[in-house]
Amino acid sequence: MFPEGDIVRGKETFVELGCTECHHVSGIGDLPRYEIEANKVIVLGGEVRTTKTYGDLITAIIHPSESVTAIAGGRTDADPGMPDVNDTMTVQQMLDLVTFLSPQYVKLEPLYEEYYMP
Ligand code: HEC
Numbered sequence: 001m002f003p004e005g006d007i008v009r010g011k012e013t014f015v016e017l018g019c020t021e022c023h024h025v026s027g028i029g030d031l032p033r034y035e036i037e038a039n040k041v042i043v044l045g046g047e048v049r050t051t052k053t054y055g056d057l058i059t060a061i062i063h064p065s066e067s068v069t070a071i072a073g074g075r076t077d078a079d080p081g082m083p084d085v086n087d088t089m090t091v092q093q094m095l096d097l098v099t100f101l102s103p104q105y106v107k108l109e110p111l112y113e114e115y116y117m118p
Pocket residue numbers: 014017018019020021022023042043044045057060061064065066080081082083085097101
């Protein structure tokens with residue numbers, strides 16, 4: 001397992017690194033407002049059917065748009081893709097970010113309708 005980060009520092013880091021320029025975090029109202037058009041904002045967290053693990057989030061942050069970049073052969077100016085923060089972000093910042101983000105993902109209960117017996 002990864003060492004625990006700090007949730008309060010994670011939130012600060014999220015703002016400091018400019019993540020709020022493109023992301024809104026579900027349930028967190030006091031973040032600076034994103035600067036891009038509302039329909040391009042990517043909401044992090046909220047209700048998801050597939051759990052985001054620590055590892056999923058780390059991959060999303062340090063290895064963004066892997067498939068998109070591979071297919072398109074690079075990035076265009078029109079693409080509001082994730083910036084590469086690997087050269088600037090410390091490991092501690094990454095752990096703090098993930099510690100801040102992971103509890104924002106609400107795992108929905110799986111549907112057990114098939115087995116439901118009145
Ligand atoms: C320039 C806009 C932009 C900025 C700035 C940005 N992101 Fe993203 N982010 C995206 C886009 C677009 C996606 C979805 C496609 C992708 O994976 O590239 C995404 C996806 C993600 C995901 C996966 C979301 C999910 O639920 O699958 C995470 C986690 C994430 N970003 C975290 C961050 C963090 C942390 C920062 C700050 C270090 C950050 N982003 C900065 C544009 C941005």
